[in-house]
Every structure is written in structure tokens, then in C-alpha cells.
Amino acid sequence: MEDKAVKQQKRLLEQEHLLPYTIEAQNQSFHVMIYTKLGKISGVAVLNADKSLADRKVAEEVVLKLQRYNFYFEYLSKRSDVVKERDSIVAERIEQTQLILNDGDLFDDFMQPTVDKLSLALEVYKQQQHKMDIYQEDISLLNEKIKEQGQIQPEDWKSAEDLSVLFMSAAYAQTIYLEATRKNRQMLAKWVHDHQKQLPASKRKALLKLVALLSDTSAGLIFDQIISLLPLLEKGLLIDHDEDLPKRAQEFNKEYEALCRFYKPKLEKMVKLIRN
Structure with missing residues (x-):
């Protein structure tokens, strides 16, 4: 069941997209929810296995890894x-x-x-x-x-x-x-x-x-x-x-x-x- 806090992250006119893979940090796997508005990324939420919001420090570590993977194929x-x-x-x-x-x-x-x-x-x-x-x-x-x-x-x-x-x-x-x-x-x-x-x-x-x-x-x-x-x-x-x-x-x-x-x-x- 998705945590209510995750739903609250979605804002007006935004679309949400859960990445089809998890990213590992601190020996655990985390989901990543991407929010977009008018085709541009407007927010990111990092989720625990139960889809609740992960700790902020862990979220930052996961986002850094996601940035690294995206860098490889930015061009x-x-x-x-x-x-x-x-x-x-x-x-x-x-x-x-x-x-x-x-x-x-x-x-x-x-x-x-x-x-x-x-x-x-x-x-x-x-x-x-x-x-x-x-x-x-x-x-x-x-x-x-x-x-x-x-x-x-x-x-x-x-x-x-x-x-x-x-x-x-x-x-x-x-x-x-x-x-x-x-x-x-x-x-x-x-x-x-x-x-x-x-x-x-x-x-x-x-x-x-x-x-x-x-x-x-x-x-x-x-x-x-x-x-x-x-x-x-x-x-x-x-x-x-x-x-x-x-x-x-x-x-x-x-x-x-x-x-x-x-x-x-x-x-x-x-x-x-x-x-x-």
C-alpha cells in the first residue's frame, strides 16, 4: 500500500512516474518516483520498499547515483x-x-x-x-x-x-x-x-x-x-x-x-x- 505521504508529494498538474528499477544505497534497494510538469522534471521522491518516503540523507545518496547513470547517456x-x-x-x-x-x-x-x-x-x-x-x-x-x-x-x-x-x-x-x-x-x-x-x-x-x-x-x-x-x-x-x-x-x-x-x-x- 502506498504511503499517504508519497501521494502528498504530487502537485497540481503533475504526472508521476515510478522508475522500473530500484537503486541500491546503504545495502538496501530504493524506488524512485519522478514528477513531471509540462514535460520537465519538477520533483523526485525516494521510496522505501513499502513505498513510504525514505530518509532525506538516503534520498540524496540515491539521487546522486541516478544523476550518475543519467550522465552516461545525457548526450x-x-x-x-x-x-x-x-x-x-x-x-x-x-x-x-x-x-x-x-x-x-x-x-x-x-x-x-x-x-x-x-x-x-x-x-x-x-x-x-x-x-x-x-x-x-x-x-x-x-x-x-x-x-x-x-x-x-x-x-x-x-x-x-x-x-x-x-x-x-x-x-x-x-x-x-x-x-x-x-x-x-x-x-x-x-x-x-x-x-x-x-x-x-x-x-x-x-x-x-x-x-x-x-x-x-x-x-x-x-x-x-x-x-x-x-x-x-x-x-x-x-x-x-x-x-x-x-x-x-x-x-x-x-x-x-x-x-x-x-x-x-x-x-x-x-x-x-x-x-x-
């Missing part, structure tokens, strides 16, 4: 809201159109370096997206496992850390290569527009198809949405933006892994929301 959650799986669709379409960029006789000496950099960025995008699709499936399986067993077990914390590091590393490499070749996409579109009458029909058709794909209303829009999340990827890290891209990616991997392994949430952000 993934935000990216899913913004991109809505269109990044995977774009990767498939790139696979079908990018070969034309490898035609060594097609572009002049001025344009070739621009094309080479763009071609590399598209290849990085495609490869990293493939990795992220796999990692995202693994993350979904982990969350399903936790839901089915009804608690986060010690090995689940390690799995969450590992998957977070893998996913974020792939996302960062993808993002910085896209950011570095924004102008390359524009230059390719202009070059094709200026030279299309001089190109063989089959190659002109292939290039126009690629340019259309990379336009601001298609893949280019998805790329810009991904780039817009770069501050979230670099949050809490000191990255030297003057380094070349491979070294910058390596630096991120090292710094983010250290942050992830030793991450300590700050209770100040949640203290006003705890209703115990």
Missing part, C-alpha cells in the same frame, strides 16, 4: 531528441552516393584538396555512425536488462561507463570532421554549379545527386544539428581546438574517459527537487 538522449534517427538514414544514403568523389580525373587541382577533405569527412561520418548504431542497440539492451531485473546491478554500472565512452568517442570524431568541412560542402556545390555543363552526363548526374544530398535541407541539416551539440560533447573538458583532427579526437577520448570513470554529480542541481 545520446539529447541527440535522439534532435536528430530522431535521421543520422543513420543519412549514412546509408552517403554510402550510395560518395563514390563519385573518388574519381581522380574529375576535379581540377584547385578543387581536389577540398574534395579529398570532404570525402574523408563523409567516410568518418559513415563509419562512426555505424559504430554508434551498434552502441545504441547495446545501450537499449542494457536498459532493458535493468528493467527486467528491476535494479541496477554492480556490473551494469561498468557496462554503462564503457558504452558511454565508446559512444561519445565515436560521436566526437564524427562531429569535428563534419564541423571542419562545412565550407567544403558549400564549395563542392558551387563548383558543380559552375562546371556541370563541362562534365560527362553520367558524372554530372552522380555529382548533382550528391550535392542534393548534402544540401542544407537534407543531410546538411542533419550535419548542422549534430554540430550544434558539440558543446554538450565537450562539457567539462579542456580541448585544444588548434590541434589537428586526429589528435583532437584522441585528446577527447582520453579526457572524456577520465571524466566518465571519476564523475561525481553535484547535488546542488537536484536538491530543490528532492521531496523527502
